[in-house]
Amino acid sequence: MMKRVVLFTLAGLLAMTTPALAQSAYDGVWKIDLSSAQLPDKPQVWSLEDGIYSCSSCVPAYAIPADGQFHKVEGYSYWDEMSLRIVDDRTIDDAQRLKGRQVNATRSQVSADGNTLKVTWTDMSTPNGMASTGEAAMSRVAPGAAGAHAISGSWKSEAVASISENSLIATMRLADGVFSFESGDGYSFEATLGGPAVPVIGDLAGATASVRQLADGSLEEIDYINGEPTSKIILTPAADGSILLRSESLKLGTTVSYKLIRN
Structure with missing residues (x-):
């Protein structure tokens, strides 16, 4: 879940056009400022009752048995099987x-009062083989059905408490109209500004990225999977030297924004 936010929003950090050999204002090492994150308002809607877990807010929606076994799920680029196990009445x-390889593991635990949710995850899909971990908090928007598991209902993202250091860092350089990107997790690409989409090396879904400069000087990145645009990223330099980043999921219709600061 969080990997896509971290990778493909950072991947949009491109420099404005500068003379050859001059250092771009975007050159260097950058880090996400988690405290500045503005998370999506759209709630996640889950149900767990009668041994079936479902996500009606997901695109596409799906439902699987909550028996701890892996089950096929269609329509997702980064995974094709999912398992769900009930730990207790709140967890x-x-x-x-993906293709038999485990790529993610998540624990979701509802508070004793039923109003908050702690989500911890381990992402095992990084190209460099270093698992990435994180923790986020959500708040209840609406209850689930009477008698359903506590996870049931609508939940809104409130904060990302932590993400592994490598997943927050990216090194970038712009020279002669070519932007180079490499994340701490091992994802990388080189794209010509205004040129065609190029492969994101290490991406399990074979994503590509294209970049261009907008009329107001902001920069736009479009990410694609199988030729279909999946996200749009707008970057605007700030007076304090940070970068203001806004990422829109074209599939979900949600946005995330935050600052990037020099590391």
Whole structure:
């Protein structure tokens, strides 16, 4: 979940056009400022009752048995199987696999009063083989059905408490109209400004990225999977030397924004 936010929003950090050999204002090492994150308002809607777990807000929506076994799920680029296990009346564990390889594991735990949710995850899909971990908090927007597991209902993202250091860092350089990007997790690409989409090396879904400069000087990145645009990223330099980043999921219709600061 969080990997896509970290990777493909950072991947949009491109420099404005500068003379050859001059250092771009975007050159260097950058880090996400988690405290500045503005998370999506759209709630996640889950249900767990009668042994079936479902996500109606997901695109596409799906439902699987909550039996701890992996089950096929269609329509997702980064995983094709999912398992869900009930730990207790307030806690569940879920995991995803892609082509038989486990790529993610998540624990979701509802507070005793039923109003907050702590989500911890481990992303095992990074190209450099270093698992990335994180923790986020959500708040209840609406209850689930009477008698359903506590995870049931609508939940809104409130904050990302932590993400592994490598997943927050990216090194970038712009020279002669070519932008180079490499994340701490091992994802990388080189794209010509205004040129065609190029492969994101290490991406399990074979994503590509194209970049261009907008009329107001902001920069726009479009990410694609199988030729279909999946996200749009707008970057605007700030007076304090940070970068203001806004990432829109074209599939979900949600946005995330935050600052990037020099590391």
